[in-house]
Amino acid sequence: MAQTLTVLRLDLPPTLARTLCSTNAVESMTGIRREHSKNLKRWPDAQMALRWCAAGMVQASKQFRRVNGHLHLPALRAALERHVANETVDAHCNTQDVSAA
Numbered sequence: 001m002a003q004t005l006t007v008l009r010l011d012l013p014p015t016l017a018r019t020l021c022s023t024n025a026v027e028s029m030t031g032i033r034r035e036h037s038k039n040l041k042r043w044p045d046a047q048m049a050l051r052w053c054a055a056g057m058v059q060a061s062k063q064f065r066r067v068n069g070h071l072h073l074p075a076l077r078a079a080l081e082r083h084v085a086n087e088t089v090d091a092h093c094n095t096q097d098v099s100a101a
Contacts, residue, residue: 007020007021009083010076010079010080010083011079012069012072012075012076012079013069013072013075015068015069015072016067016068016069016070016072016073016075016076017069018068018069019067019068019069020076025064025067028060028063029057029060029061029064032056032059032060032063033053033056033057033059033060034056035056036052036055036056036059036060037052037053037055037056040052
């Protein structure tokens with residue numbers, strides 16, 4: 001929900017906003033990665049699992065198409081830069097004493 005509100009707050013063109021509000025691209029990549037490594041039952045270590053995951057993502061990237069609204073990506077960059085420039089971060093926000101009741 002927060003991500004959707006962020007997309008709305010950035011005031012992006014509708015085509016790009018619709019693409020960014022959807023999880024279809026991530027789900028597609030995850031499905032292709034899962035299909036790529038479905039026959040592996042035992043992983044010798046975590047490094048091997050990471051390598052197979054990366055290999056599956058490379059395989060998925062071959063099937064990626066152009067992002068709907070790709071012509072508006074410069075507008076997204078400008079909106080993100082404005083958002084970051086307007087954001088004020090207090091460096092001392094985590095130094096407050098908190099007492100439990």
